[in-house]
Each structure stands twice: as C-alpha cells, then as structure tokens.
Amino acid sequence: MSRVSDEAAPTDPADPADREDLVDRIQSEWAHAYPQFDVRPVGLLGRIQRIAAITSGRLDRNLQRHGVSRSEFDVLGALARAPEPLRASEVVSTTMLSGASVTKLSEALVRRGLVRRGKSPRDGRVVLLELTDAGRTVVDEELPGRLADDEAALAGLTAEERTQLAALLRKITRSLGD
Structure with missing residues (x-):
C-alpha cells in the first residue's frame, strides 16, 4: 500500500474551513506511526x-432539562x-435503536x-405506544432548539453543498448495508 497522509493541502489558512483541525493532527500522527498505510x-x-x-x-446537554436521554428522545x-x-x-x-432498547426505553x-x-x-394482543401530553x-x-443547533452546524455550507454532502453520506451509508 502506498503512503498517503493528507487530503488536498489547505489553500487559505485565513479561511476557517482550510485550517487544520484535531482530525488532521490525528491523521498525521497515524501516517507518521504507520507510513506504509493510506490513512x-x-x-x-x-x-x-x-x-x-x-x-x-449538545443535544444531551439540552435534553438534561427534560430529564430525557438522547435514546429516549429518539x-x-x-x-x-x-x-x-x-x-x-x-x-x-x-429509529436506530434495537428492539431490546426500545422495550427498555419505552418502559x-x-x-x-x-x-x-x-x-x-x-387486535387486543398488540400493544401500541403513543405520546402523552407531557x-x-x-x-x-x-x-426547535435541536433544529437551530443543526442549522448552526451547517451554516457554512451552501444549499448546493448540503445537497451534495447528503448525497455522498447517503452513498456511504448504503455501502455499509443500510
């Protein structure tokens, strides 16, 4: 395997999107420690x-005020x-939860x-779950807060970039068997 450690080099260090981040550092460390691999x-x-x-x-912190976990919110x-x-x-x-988890969470x-x-x-044997008013x-x-946080995370992307990113992530998800 050839050693390739970087994606395209940053082009404008003044642009936040081009500044190195924690993942760049981790990737560089892996490349240094294992130069024989494409990291x-x-x-x-x-x-x-x-x-x-x-x-x-962020979602976990916001849900604390309701005493609800992320899985329970799901x-x-x-x-x-x-x-x-x-x-x-x-x-x-x-949801992305197992049957056992849903049973435990719903209880x-x-x-x-x-x-x-x-x-x-x-069919009286079938148990149905529904929200209470609470x-x-x-x-x-x-x-609304979750959507606002998600929007803030994506604020640096254009509508076209968001569409592209969603399509690429969907493609990866499908390759994993979803």
Missing part, C-alpha cells in the same frame, strides 16, 4: 465521528412523527408519564 479514511470518517460527537453532546420523536400510535417494532424501524418513558401503552383496536411537550420544546 486518508481517518480524515473523512474521523470528521463524521467528530461532528456526531459534538452535536450529540423514541419520543418517532412517536411524535407518527400519525397514529406505533407498535414497538415500528419504533425500531424508524422507562411510560413510568415517567411521557408515553402511554394501549391495545390495538383491531411527552408531546418535551418534543415540542426540544425540537
């Missing part, structure tokens, strides 16, 4: 992970987006009065 993927995937960590941390969000109550398996299919949300369990009118309030209060 460019570290730069790309490392930035994706860094962005996820930063935005997740469940609340799935129920808020749905036009009718959902089975737990439907919550799994619209905690029911105990705290944010989600209600009900029976399906068509659960809806959490989503209604938190969603």
Whole structure:
C-alpha cells in the first residue's frame, strides 16, 4: 500500500474551513506511526465521528432539562412523527435503536408519564405506544432548539453543498448495508 497522509493541502489558512483541525493532527500522527498505510479514511470518517460527537453532546446537554436521554428522545420523536400510535417494532424501524432498547426505553418513558401503552383496536394482543401530553411537550420544546443547533452546524455550507454532502453520506451509508 502506498503512503498517503493528507487530503488536498489547505489553500487559505485565513479561511476557517482550510485550517487544520484535531482530525488532521490525528491523521498525521497515524501516517507518521504507520507510513506504509493510506490513512486518508481517518480524515473523512474521523470528521463524521467528530461532528456526531459534538452535536450529540449538545443535544444531551439540552435534553438534561427534560430529564430525557438522547435514546429516549429518539423514541419520543418517532412517536411524535407518527400519525397514529406505533407498535414497538415500528419504533425500531424508524429509529436506530434495537428492539431490546426500545422495550427498555419505552418502559422507562411510560413510568415517567411521557408515553402511554394501549391495545390495538383491531387486535387486543398488540400493544401500541403513543405520546402523552407531557411527552408531546418535551418534543415540542426540544425540537426547535435541536433544529437551530443543526442549522448552526451547517451554516457554512451552501444549499448546493448540503445537497451534495447528503448525497455522498447517503452513498456511504448504503455501502455499509443500510
């Protein structure tokens, strides 16, 4: 394997987008420690992970005031987006959570009065989950702030760049089996 350690070199150090960041330093360290490997993927995937960590941390801090975890908010969000109550398996299919996680999270949300369990009118054996008014309030209060934080993170990109980035990330996600 050939050694390639850098993406294109920064062109304008005055431009924040061209200044080196933590991921550049990590990528450079890997290249120095393992010169026989092409470490460019570290730069790309490392930035994706860094962005996820930063935005997740911000979301976690914002959710603290509601006493809700990010995973619990994912469940609340799935129920808020749905036009009718959902089975737990439907919550799994619209979040990135496992079935066991959704079961555990929904039990905690029911105990705290944010989600209600009900029976399906068509089949009484089927348990449905839906937001309570308190659960809806959490989503209604938190969603605008989350969207504003996401918008701030993307503010440096044009509409065309956002579309391009979304398409490229979708392509990577599909290559991973999504």
